[in-house]
Amino acid sequence: MIYLTSSFSMQMIKRYPLSMEVNEIDKKTFIDGLRYGFYGAIGHEPTASMMTNDLGMLIAFNRVRVTVNPGDTLFIWQYAGGRLPEGATVLPDGAEIRYLRVEFF
Numbered sequence: 174m175i176y177l178t179s180s181f182s183m184q185m186i187k188r189y190p191l192s193m194e195v196n197e198i199d200k201k202t203f204i205d206g207l208r209y210g211f212y213g214a215i216g217h218e219p220t221a222s223m224m225t226n227d228l229g230m231l232i233a234f235n236r237v238r239v240t241v242n243p244g245d246t247l248f249i250w251q252y253a254g255g256r257l258p259e260g261a262t263v264l265p266d267g268a269e270i271r272y273l274r275v276e277f278f
Contacts, residue, residue: 174212174242174244174245174246175206175207175210175211175212175245175246175248176211176212176213176214176239176241176245176246176247176248177207177211177212177213177214177215177224177232177247177248177250178214178215178239178247178248178249178250179215179216179217179220179224179249179250179251179252180249180251181247181249181273181275185239185240185241185247186240186241187240187241187242188242191241191242191243191277191278192277192278193275193276193277193278194275194276194278195273195274195275196273196274196275197271197272197273198272198273198274199272200227200228200272202272202274203228203248203250203272203274204228204229204230206246206248206274207228207230207248211248212239213232213233213235214235214236214237214238214239215232215233215234215235215236216234216235216236216237217234217236218234219257219259219260219261219262220250220252220257221233221234221235222261222262223252223257223261223262223263223264224250226262226263227250227264227270228250241277242277243277243278244277244278245276245277246274246275246276246277247273247274247275247277248272248273248274249271249272249273249274249275250270250272251270251271251272251273252264252268252269252270253268253269253270253271254267254268254269255268
């Protein structure tokens with residue numbers, strides 16, 4: 174399964190042992206990885222709006238719990254820049270996005 178998230182937590186791992194590989198990738202590679210479908214798990218509406226604007230594709234607000242298994246991939250749109258202003262739909266000045274791909278084995 175391919176998931177789109179804005180974070181990762183060890184609580185997403187249900188069974189051990191589980192290995193993972195984490196890579197920072199460029200925006201184009203990130204978008205290409207989502208092109209053929211993904212399960213969106215974005216639990217914060219302003220974040221979903223900013224992702225929509227940044228990635229050029231509709232990212233729905235969907236507050237769900239994700240559990241990863243071997244063969245799954247997380248694409249993590251990681252925001253850094255302090256707490257978002259209420260109602261924000263664009264990145265504030267000084268904010269940064271890291272595009273991460275986490276593969277589980």
